[in-house]
Amino acid sequence: xxxxxxxxxxxxxxxxxxxxxxxxxxxxxxxxxxxxxxxxxxxxxxxxxxxxxxxxxxxxxxxxxxxxxxxxxxxxxxxxxxxxxxxxxxxxxxxxxxxxxxxxxxxxxxxxxxxxxxxxxxxxxxxxxxxxxxxxxxxxxxxxxxxxxxxxxxxxxxxxxxxxxxxxxxxxxxxxxxxxxxxxxxxxxxxxxxxxxxxxxxxxxxxxxxxxxxxxxxxxxxxxxxxxxxxxxxxxxxxxxxxxxxxxxxxxxxxxxxxxxxxxxxxxxxxxxxxxxxxxxxxxxxxxxxxxxxxxxxxxxxxxxxxxxxxxxxxxxxxxxxxxxxxxxxxxxxxxxxxxxxxxxxxxxxxxxxxxxxxxxxxxxxxxxxxxxxxxxxxxxxxxxxxxxxxxxxxxxxxxxxxxxxxxxxxxxxxxxxxxxxxxxx
Amino acid sequence: xxxxxxxxxxxxxxxxxxxxxxxxxxxxxxxxxxxxxxxxxxxxxxxxxxxxxxxxxxxxxxxxxxxxxxxxxxxxxxxxxxxxxxxxxxxxxxxxxxxxxxxxxxxxxxxxxxxxxxxxxxxxxxxxxxxxxxxxxxxxxxxxxxxxxxxxxxxxxxxxxxxxxxxxxxxxxxxxxxxxxxxxxxxxxxxxxxxxxxxxxxxxxxxxxxxxxxxxxxxxxxxxxxxxxxxxxxxxxxxxxxxxxxxxxxxxxxxxxxxxxxxxxxxxxxxxxxxxxxxxxxxxxxxxxxxxxxxxxxxxxxxxxxxxxxxxxxxxxxxxxxxxxxxxxxxxxxxxxxxxxxxxxxxxxxxxxxxxxxxxxxxxxxxxxxxxxxxxxxxxxxxxxxxxxxxxxxxxxxxxxxxxxxxxxxxxxxxxxxxxxxxxxx
Numbered sequence: 001x002x003x004x005x006x007x008x009x010x011x012x013x014x015x016x017x018x019x020x021x022x023x024x025x026x027x028x029x030x031x032x033x034x035x036x037x038x039x040x041x042x043x044x045x046x047x048x049x050x051x052x053x054x055x056x057x058x059x060x061x062x063x064x065x066x067x068x069x070x071x072x073x074x075x076x077x078x079x080x081x082x083x084x085x086x087x088x089x090x091x092x093x094x095x096x097x098x099x100x101x102x103x104x105x106x107x108x109x110x111x112x113x114x115x116x117x118x119x120x121x122x123x124x125x126x127x128x129x130x131x132x133x134x135x136x137x138x139x140x141x142x143x144x145x146x147x148x149x150x151x152x153x154x155x156x157x158x159x160x161x162x163x164x165x166x167x168x169x170x171x172x173x174x175x176x177x178x179x180x181x182x183x184x185x186x187x188x189x190x191x192x193x194x195x196x197x198x199x200x201x202x203x204x205x206x207x208x209x210x211x212x213x214x215x216x217x218x219x220x221x222x223x224x225x226x227x228x229x230x231x232x233x234x235x236x237x238x239x240x241x242x243x244x245x246x247x248x249x250x251x252x253x254x255x256x257x258x259x260x261x262x263x264x265x266x267x268x269x270x271x272x273x274x275x276x277x278x279x280x281x282x283x284x285x286x287x288x289x290x291x292x293x294x295x296x297x298x299x300x301x302x303x304x305x306x307x308x309x310x311x312x313x314x315x316x317x318x319x320x321x322x323x324x325x326x327x328x329x330x331x332x333x334x335x336x337x338x339x340x341x342x343x344x345x346x347x348x349x350x351x352x353x354x355x356x357x358x359x360x361x362x363x364x365x366x367x368x369x370x371x372x373x374x375x376x377x378x379x380x381x382x383x384x385x386x387x388x389x390x391x392x393x394x395x396x397x398x399x400x401x402x403x404x405x406x407x408x409x410x411x412x413x414x415x416x417x418x419x420x421x422x423x424x425x426x
Numbered sequence: 427x428x429x430x431x432x433x434x435x436x437x438x439x440x441x442x443x444x445x446x447x448x449x450x451x452x453x454x455x456x457x458x459x460x461x462x463x464x465x466x467x468x469x470x471x472x473x474x475x476x477x478x479x480x481x482x483x484x485x486x487x488x489x490x491x492x493x494x495x496x497x498x499x500x501x502x503x504x505x506x507x508x509x510x511x512x513x514x515x516x517x518x519x520x521x522x523x524x525x526x527x528x529x530x531x532x533x534x535x536x537x538x539x540x541x542x543x544x545x546x547x548x549x550x551x552x553x554x555x556x557x558x559x560x561x562x563x564x565x566x567x568x569x570x571x572x573x574x575x576x577x578x579x580x581x582x583x584x585x586x587x588x589x590x591x592x593x594x595x596x597x598x599x600x601x602x603x604x605x606x607x608x609x610x611x612x613x614x615x616x617x618x619x620x621x622x623x624x625x626x627x628x629x630x631x632x633x634x635x636x637x638x639x640x641x642x643x644x645x646x647x648x649x650x651x652x653x654x655x656x657x658x659x660x661x662x663x664x665x666x667x668x669x670x671x672x673x674x675x676x677x678x679x680x681x682x683x684x685x686x687x688x689x690x691x692x693x694x695x696x697x698x699x700x701x702x703x704x705x706x707x708x709x710x711x712x713x714x715x716x717x718x719x720x721x722x723x724x725x726x727x728x729x730x731x732x733x734x735x736x737x738x739x740x741x742x743x744x745x746x747x748x749x750x751x752x753x754x755x756x757x758x759x760x761x762x763x764x765x766x767x768x769x770x771x772x773x774x775x776x777x778x779x780x781x782x783x784x785x786x787x788x789x790x791x792x793x794x795x796x797x798x799x800x801x802x803x804x805x806x807x808x809x810x811x812x813x814x815x816x817x818x819x820x821x822x823x824x825x826x827x828x829x830x831x832x833x834x835x836x837x838x839x840x841x842x843x844x845x846x847x848x849x850x851x852x
Contacts, residue, residue, distance in 0.1 A: 018572050018714060028639075028752040029571050127569075133715035135561075135569030143553075143561030145455050146444050146735030213454075271721065274700055288444060289559035289732035292722035295697065296715065306715035309572030319745045326454040 001034045001316045004070035004096075006061035006087045007077035008041035011101060011128075013048040014305035015074060019312075020050070026309070030316040038068035065090035072097040072123075072315055074308060080104035092116045092124070097320070099311040101128040101304055107202035110209065110216035111331065114323035123320040125311025130203045131156060131280040133296040133303030135310060140210045140284065141325045147286030149211040153249040153426060154282035155275050156203040156261075158298035159187045159194035160226050160246040164263070165276045168238065173231045186278060196225035197246065197261040204248035208259050209324040211284065212252050214334035216324065217259070222339040224262040228419060233349055236377065236390045237265050237421075240347070243273040247424065256335030258342070264424045265347055272426065283426065342398040345374065345423040350389045350408065351416040358413040362389070365407035369400045386415050392423065427460045427742045430496035430522075432487035432513045433503035434467035437527060437554075439474040440731035441500060445738075446476065452735070456742040464494035491516035498523040498549075498741055500734060506530035518542045518550070523746075525737040527554040527730055533628035536635065536642035537757065540749035549746040551737025556629045557582060557706040559722040559729030561736060566636045566710065567751045573712030575637040579675040579852060580708035581701050582629040582687075584724035585613045585620035586652050586672040590689070591702045594664065599657045612704060622651035623672065623687040630674035634685050635750040637710065638678050640760035642750065643685070648765040650688040654845060659775055662803065662816045663691050663847075666773070669699040673850065682761030684768070690850045691773055698852065709852065768824040771800065771849040776815045776834065777842040784839040785815070791833035792819070795826045812841050818849065 003019065005012045016036050019026065027033040039052055040061035058064035065073045065087045073091035075098065077084045084102050091098045098117065100106070106113065106126050117124035127137045131154070140149065155161050159181060166177045178195065181187035193199045205218040226246050237244045242265035251258040266273050271293045275281040280298030285291055297303040314320075324331055352358045359376070366373060377390040393401065405418050429445065431438050442462050445452065453459040465478055466487035484490035491499050491513045499517035501524065503510045510528050517524045524543065526532070532539065532552055543550035553563045557580070566575065581587050585607060592603045604621065607613035619625045631644040652672050663670050668691035677684040692699050697719045701707040706724030711717055723729040740746075750757055778784045785802070792799060803816040819827065831844050 014714070022572065022574075025574070025639075025752075026572065028756055029567075029748070031748075133712075133718055135565045135718075138564060138569050139561045141455075142740060143564050143736050144732060145739035146448065146452065146732050148448075148451070213451075269700075271700070274695075274697070286559075286732060288440070288728040288735075290723045290726075290729055292559055292561075292720075294718075294720050296718035300716075302714040303716055306570060306572050306712060309714075310569050313571040314568060317745065317747060319743065321743060322455070322457075326451075330454050 001032055001072065002037040002070045003034060003072045003074060003312060004038035004064055004068040005036055005074045005076065006040050006064060007075065008039055008048050009076065010301035011304045011308065012041070012074070012076045013050050014301040015308050016050045018305055018309055026313065030313045032316055034312060034316055037070055038064055040064045062086040062090050065096070066094045070096060072099060072312055074312070075100040075102060078102055080108050085109060088113055089116065092120050092122055095120055095122060097123040097315045099125040099308055101308060103129040103199070103202040103206060107205045107216060107218040110206065110324070111328060114328040117323060118328050121320070123315045124323045125314065126206065127311050128304045128307035130206055131282055131296070132298045132300065133306055134280060134282060134294045135307070136207065136282045136294050137210055138310065139292070139294060140207070141321060144284060144286045144289055147288045149252065149284055149286050151251045151285040152207045152211040152282065153247055155245055155272055155280050156200040156248045156298070157194055157246055158278035158280055159191065160200070161275065161280070162186050162278045163195070164226060164229070164244055164246065167231060168234045171231055171235070174227060174229060195227055197223040200246060200248045201261045204250055204259055204261055207282070208250035208257060209331065211250065212257060213324065213326045213331060214257060215331045217334045217336065220334065220336035221259040221261060226263045229263050229421070230419065232388060233419060233421060236349065240392065241268050242266060242423065243268060244421065245272055247272070249424070253337060256337045258337045260339060262422060264422045266424055266426060270426055340399040342422070343395055345395050346393040346401050347421045347423055348391045348393065348405070349419040350414055351386050352389050353413045353415060354385050354387045355413065359389070361411050361413060362408055365411070366393070366404050368407065369404035371396045371400055371404045427458055427498065428463040428496045429460060429498045429500060429738060430464035430490055430494040431462060431500045431502070432466050432490060433501065434465055434474050435502065436727035437730045437734065438467070438500070438502045439476050440727040441734050442476045444731055444735055452739065456739045458742055460738060460742055463496055464490055466490045488512040488516050491522070492520050496522060498525060498738055500738070501526040501528060502734070504528055506534050511535060514539055515542065518546050518548055521546055521548060523549040523741045525551040525734055527734060529555040529625070529628040529632060533631045533642060533644040536632065536750070537754060540754040543749060544754050547746070549741045550749045551740065552632070553737050554730045554733035556632055557708055557722070558724045558726065559732055560706060560708060560720045561733070562633065562708045562720050563636055564736070565718070565720060566633070567747055570710060570712045570715055573714045575678065575710055575712050577677045577711040578633045578637040578708065579673055581671055581698055581706050582626040582674045582724070583620055583672055584704035584706055585617065586626070587701065587706070588612050588704045589621070590652060590655065590660070590670055590672065593657060594660045597657055597661070600653060600655060621653055623649040626672060626674045627687045630676055630685055630687055633708070634676035634683060635757065637676065638683060639750065639752045639757060640683060641757045643760045643762065646760065646762035647685040647687060652689045655689050655847070656845065658814055659845060659847060662775065666818065667694050668692060668849065669694060670847065671698055673698070675850070679763060682763045684763045686765060688848060690848045692850055692852060696852055766825040769821055771821050772819040772827050773847045773849055774817045774819065774831070775845040776840055777812050778815050779839045779841060780811050780813045781839065787837050787839060788815070788834055791837070792830050794833065795830035797822045797826055797830045
């Protein structure tokens with residue numbers, strides 16, 4: 001089987017290296033040899049540690065997708081539009097299978113690409129786009145084929161998990177740890193996609209589609225990032241028996257589908273509480289299988305290349321499945337349950353003036369919205385006159401919680417805008 | 427696609443129920459409907475909650491395997507020989523695909539069955555035989571197809587994990603907790619296969635074959651069970667920062683393959699330390715993917731049926747792969763590394779007379795075998811004159827450790843045979 005690789009960054013080069021160096025083993029596993037026959041990248045002269053002689057070079061990846069003598073086109077350029085999209089579209093139009101690591105592209109154009117691929121009877125593999133080394137698309141689409149999945153949730157962004165883990169371990173603040181993560185290469189120069197939750201939301205939209213058989217609906221994902229999580233919140237979480245994790249959570253409910261990305265507190269005994277650093281983990285709840293947890297490296301050249309080769313191997317063996325678990329024409333329109341309907345417990349941290357009556361004011365605001373307090377922690381006295389007050393609230397509806405927070409924010413004695421973090425017993 | 431089910435216990439009935447009740451969804455996922463057309467069990471009249479009308483009944487499952495009008499035969503009778511083996515052999519000989527949950531059968535006859543199946547060009551699915559709801563065979567054979575796997579290890583027996591977890595949580599002894607587990611249905615009336623490690627060894631032999639591409643070699647697995655683990659050991663483990671788990675461990679080393687099942691101490695921060703109760707977990711180390719951890723229910727009708735249907739769905743989609751990741755003819759002969767060559771740290775608990783010089787005698791025995799002490803805990807004084815002494819030993823070779831234990835056992839001041847538990851930093 002002949003593969004053309006569009007993009008020779010660390011992932012593309014790692015895939016080429018494994019396919020070349022492990023050709024016999026992969027042939028034994030797949031029933032036929034797999035060869036890289038064409039490549040395209042920006043700079044032909046750069047040394048990538050891979051011998052490109054014998055491979056056809058294309059300056060234009062979109063042209064390669066149409067013209068290369070290949071059965072499979074691998075797209076590892078990235079970006080939700082532009083050249084990456086053209087490569088995938090051209091390859092499908094030319095009757096070639098497509099493998100891509102591009103979650104942004106699929107989160108936005110997934111339905112159209114799936115329809116084109118299925119019409120053209122070609123495969124569209126994207127295992128590498130979600131949670132790198134974790135074979136979660138395969139588990140959902142094949143391993144749990146007999147199940148109705150009610151929930152899929154997890155730690156989907158290694159950068160955020162690294163930052164939150166390091167904040168906890170060192171007691172340092174977000175900005176400080178982000179700068180270090182950037183220096184170490186764990187965070188991009190522009191960290192927006194990661195720390196604002198967008199990358200996790202792309203992945204969650206794909207997981208929800210595969211798990212529930214609904215159209216990919218990235219626009220409906222409620223997204224919050226981790227910029228507002230402070231060292232104080234992390235310390236309080238520890239004291240309360242929680243860990244703060246950025247989770248993607250998708251639930252199938254009688255009212256529709258919930259798709260949410262936000263930092264939340266998970267109890268110390270939850271499986272996700274112990275997933276630290278750059279690791280990702282995904283939890284699936286199936287009606288037959290029960291709870292299943294898959295954990296592994298979420299990014300990096302090796303894990304991503306491993307997932308890419310899994311997709312290529314499937315194609316080599318003739319395993320061409322509906323892209324999102326059922327044929328694209330049968331995917332249901334997803335009905336989104338608004339975040340306002342979330343029902344669950346909450347954590348709130350306030351910065352208040354250290355004077356009598358403050359707690360009474362806050363308590364009244366909560367009572368007026370029928371939000372019930374589970375615990376209240378007040379810490380020390382401050383020279384500047386302001387102190388943190390931490391509350392945990394019993395199960396309540398998000399809309400009521402938001403109204404209560406608006407009331408609280410308006411109190412004269414509350415000097416910063418309240419910090420709210422949802423508690424998830426998963 | 428037509429399925430015949432041999433065995434209508436809880437798993438067989440659950441599979442039939444899911445295939446019937448979820449027929450449309452499974453058809454959408456697999457590209458064609460899947461129907462149960464024939465069944466065989468001991469008692470035709472028993473109510474299993476499944477409508478068997480419209481299915482052909484066979485009193486003899488081995489006859490059904492040959493004569494039923496089926497594409498796939500599911501074997502969920504169990505047992506390493508006898509009728510289960512005949513069902514699988516007959517089905518393959520008749521050109522039918524086989525799906526089985528029978529780890530004992532495959533651990534012993536896996537190579538021969540794989541050869542027959544591959545010669546007959548039929549599938550032989552056994553996802554349900556290892557770690558129930560965890561799609562680990564699929565992950566190894568397909569998800570990690572681009573990797574060389576250096577290690578596969580995990581908690582493979584839910585009964586043992588339940589017993590060890592309950593012993594730790596309640597402080598009770600093995601016999602007491604086993605009796606309770608039997609009453610609750612978590613352990614068999616004859617618990618030998620589970621508590622003596624044989625069930626875990628069957629599964630480990632299958633995992634090693636898939637992971638390393640070697641012949642299944644159950645005979646070479648070093649097996650120890652958990653009967654000798656006492657409440658004291660569990661309490662000491664806790665104090666030392668460990669959890670005691672029955673692990674199956676298979677490593678690919680330059681000298682050959684290590685396959686071992688024994689209770690061991692794992693550090694509290696290891697992923698396996700937090701896998702509790704009836705849950706199973708498997709850790710794979712691949713050279714591209716890094717560390718991957720898969721966790722889920724190891725047994726029970728639902729998880730096992732889920733895995734069975736995953737195998738049936740693969741066959742419906744035409745995914746027929748080499749049984750043990752590469753064709754049976756290409757499986758390597760496994761060269762076994764003896765347990766005597768294990769190098770690692772150890773925990774030893776002694777019961778000694780409470781008198782001067784005991785520690786000197788024990789230390790001398792260890793010194794004479796060049797085993798070096800990391801820590802020594804001595805607890806309290808006893809009215810009967812004997813007290814526990816716990817040692818942890820630095821990395822040493824198993825053979826030296828065993829020689830030292832023989833010397834120690836012969837000391838007059840050591841009143842019970844020493845309890846040794848290996849420490850694994852996994």
